[in-house]
Amino acid sequence: MNNEAIFKFRSISENEAFARLVVASFITPYDPTIGELTDIKTVVSEAVTNAIIHGYDGRDDQWVHMTLTMQNNVLSIEIRDEGLGIADVEEAMQPLFTTKPEMERSGMGFTIMEHFMDAVEVISSQSKGTTIRMSKHLASVQAECH
Template sequence: MKNHLTCHFLSVSENEALARMIAASFVAPYDPTLGELSDIKTVVSEAVTNAIIHGYNEEGFHEVTMRLSMDNRMLTIEIEDHGRGISEVNQAMQPLYTSRPDMERSGMGFTIMEHFMDQVEVNSTQNQGTIVKMVKQLSAVKANCM
């Protein structure tokens, strides 16, 4: 079964929880494991938080776009902002790297995304924005035993 959803929301921290709930609701009909559901909510949280904090410098009048698609239990998540962009993507993806040390950020967002997803791709252009694309193959549906 193929399905997709696109939503836009303001770049305010309150909408990070909204994005997590939307993603969880989107995948629920595909009967993910609790671990898969937790992983998905975590990576959406990390990517949306990055867009808000790093992409838009916490200026809440910008827009974040989240695209979700499912094709044969293959979930694709894209989080897009039109903010500052990332000058050195490879550096930004290194564990413990943060562009906001003033906020005591851990610098583990991309590392977490890479750990929980099968594939993570970051496309970014300075002063034009960033798209984080994450892919996860959901486990096979198990038949109910009665």
Template structure:
């Protein structure tokens, strides 16, 4: 069965928690393991935070967009902004790279996303925004309760 949902919300840091919980709630219908749920919440948090801090420079009058598609046991998540874009995607995906060192950012966002998801594609253009497409195949074995 295929199911989809879309969200749009203001680019304020308080909405990162909302996004994380909304996506987690949506995917529970696939009965993910606790580890899978935690990983997905983490990648949503990282990508949304990147949009807010790097894409929009913490300016609250913009929107962050999330689309989720559930198909069988696979999750597709797209997190998109219409911000400043990424000049060099390969550099941005390097561990410890950050465009905001003054904010003491760790530069591990994309590394975490890539480690927790099965596939990650980043599409970006200067002054047009960034889209992060992620997929994850959930495990087939579930806990059986007696």
């Protein structure tokens, strides 16, 4: 079963909840478990929040791009911004690393993504933006295919 959806929304904090609802609606027909649904909504929330807070430094006049794909039993999620980029991706992916301690950011966003998803890839270029690609096998989809 193959499906794809592409969304673009403004870089405002209210759209983090929108992105969570979109991904939940997209995967519901594939009968995810409650745990899978919760994990996926959480990683989308983390990635979108990173784009808004870090990528665009809170600017609300920019765009966040989200692509959702279901193919060969795998959900793929891509969250992309065209913001500041990450100077050192390896450092940024370390647990507890944050560039916004004054905002009480935990620095656990990438760690959460890596924990809940099967694969996480972060591609970033300073002044050009960041793309986060994540994928997860859904147990319910796998079961239907056998």
